[in-house]
Amino acid sequence: xxxxxxxxxxxxxxxxxxxxxxxxxxxxxxxxxxxxxxxxxxxxxxxxxxxxxxxxxxxxxxxxxxxxxxxxxxxxxxxxxxxxxxxxxxxxxxxx
Numbered sequence: 001x002x003x004x005x006x007x008x009x010x011x012x013x014x015x016x017x018x019x020x021x022x023x024x025x026x027x028x029x030x031x032x033x034x035x036x037x038x039x040x041x042x043x044x045x046x047x048x049x050x051x052x053x054x055x056x057x058x059x060x061x062x063x064x065x066x067x068x069x070x071x072x073x074x075x076x077x078x079x080x081x082x083x084x085x086x087x088x089x090x091x092x093x094x095x096x
Contacts, residue, residue, distance in 0.1 A: 033089045041082035
């Protein structure tokens with residue numbers, strides 16, 4: 001994976017090294033995008049709390065009655081949200 005800001009903070013970018021935090025965040029964003037794609041870009045389950053998307057199913061099982069409060073950018077127009085998130089993934093070539 002390549003990120004534009006990978007060499008940020010280095011005085012001489014011809015030397016090895018880089019800013020790994022950007023690459024880690026980028027890789028995580030791709031993982032979450034793929035997770036959302038598998039669920040038709042519905043982020044509702046991500047609003048169970050500050051947990052990893054990998055633990056969402058466990059949170060649902062522990063509290064099946066919980067109704068997460070969803071942000072307006074999703075609840076007002078979920079179809080538009082899904083289209084925009086899918087477009088981001090396509091433009092950045094997130095597909096497997």
